[in-house]
Amino acid sequence: MINGVGRFIPDNLDPFVSSDNFLTKERKLISKKNKQSKTVFLNNLTEVFDILNITSGMTFSFHHHLRNGDQVIQMVTNEIGRRNLQNIHLAPSSIFPNYTNLVDLIRNGNVTDIHTNYLNGPAAKLISEGYLRGKLVMNTHGGRARAIESGDLLIDVAFIACPVVDKNGNGHGSFGKSACGTLGYAVSDLEYAKKVVLVTDTVVEELKDYQLDGQYVDYVLVIDSIGERSGIVSGTTEITKDPIGLKIAKECANLLNFLGLIKNDFSMQTGAGKTSLAVVSFVEDIMKKNKIVGSFASGGITKSYVDMLENGLFKKLYDVQCFDLEAVASFAKNENHIAMSASEYGNPFEKNPICNKLDFVVLGATEIDLDFNVNVTTDSLGYLIGGSGGHADIAYGADVTIIISPLIKSRIPIIKEKVMTVTTPGSDVDILITERGIAINPLRKDLKEKLKGSSFPIFEIGELLELTHKITGVPKDIKSDEKVIGYIEYRDGTYLDCLRKVNYEY
């Protein structure tokens, strides 16, 4: 059947209707685990596997707070390979390029099914080429929390990398040699997985303050190192020097100001890319000039937001995961740098998720189409290169959702008639800002009205597409393979799009 964004979904799956359709549904919760016994400390992974009686066909979950420096996913999945377990279902919140050992496990059928919110690197390429024997299901950050708490995604064992653990099994992310800051993505796993193993390299007597509550922790596995510190940082903390990026960022900040969105007590979220950081910097200038103090910024928090908190430009930061070491340090010392779980961040069924309180968000896109649907999951050939993360969650929650992108990336137009994959429904995307013009979603008549007569270069999105084709030429239509390799699951658990095997090679 055809769903609410015009995509084909197999009849046995629940199709996406609209982004606010969840309002008609009840929250579904399985019971939180009621642990009877004391937390047991072990220092050998083999022992953990034996005690938990880990067998083929089980589901294991992980978080990605250690990003490219994570050594826990590698270690656990290597053990899966060593024991030659079959039909394993993995549910890491993200998969990074460094998780290279997944390649053989997928190829050999040890790992056959995957739930994740984002994936990139060699495992992503292999899955794009159709090697995963089961299915890949891609969630949003808030949607993953919903899937876990509702029992749609049942976890046999959650392996939670945790920088410091105390004797009672309580865990924190801010201290220890592998400190990574908040542990927001691990909270649902902790509370709802059948068994929970914290994996740490630092044990202390007692933590006064902790993010992971030991009452849910069955085992603590103590090893030499859970991560490589240099890989934990997301990478980019620099503002773009690219003139096109700077032009887009400047235009974005000016537009936000014109729309009256940079006012006292406002709230915002951006990505951590170089152009997003430029937007933050321009917004900061406007705030200082007009003596504005914002209510909060949220997200993956970076140094630029930490500086604004410390300079009194924001009252609070809500942080689901720290993107750089300055954010890690700030979370450890600033009481207004507040941790949030993935559920508190973006779960549609949470009472007041942070995403719903956002005035505006500034996000990127790999592709955007004439209906404003955004793709950040696959590239133009269909290779998996990312995923929603919080994209669809905050696009829904924010009053104004802005996409910033150059019109052309290496000759590829970012505007398409139809995106390859729908990550975020166009009904939640309001404004596209490019270096050659701005397009407003026709659904946002209020924004169109406000911008009427302004000096901003406003076009219909179709006009921007034509302009692009004049520069690049019209790209040839490409066809995906028929084989469905997985699905995009919307945050409410309905199906937004199918992922298909690629037909092209790089």
Added chain:
Amino acid sequence: MKGIAGSKESNDCLITIETSEKTKIEIQSIVGAFFYEQILKTIEDTLTENRIKNVLVKIEDRGALDYTIKSRLLTAIERMKEDV
């Protein structure tokens, strides 16, 4: 005789042209799935306009626009002529 121009930076291309028994064009492009024919046409047209025959043209393209491809090719042609 041989001439080279361009780079393998994003949005650019590296073009090598050398004398050959007959004209041959080899295209390697990250956007080949979308623009192979257009890249080929730009190269063929530029060769025809400049009455260049019997050359082997190799392009390693990183998403260059047509005018970039054309200018890189023209420079490579000039360099080939100077290469004796």
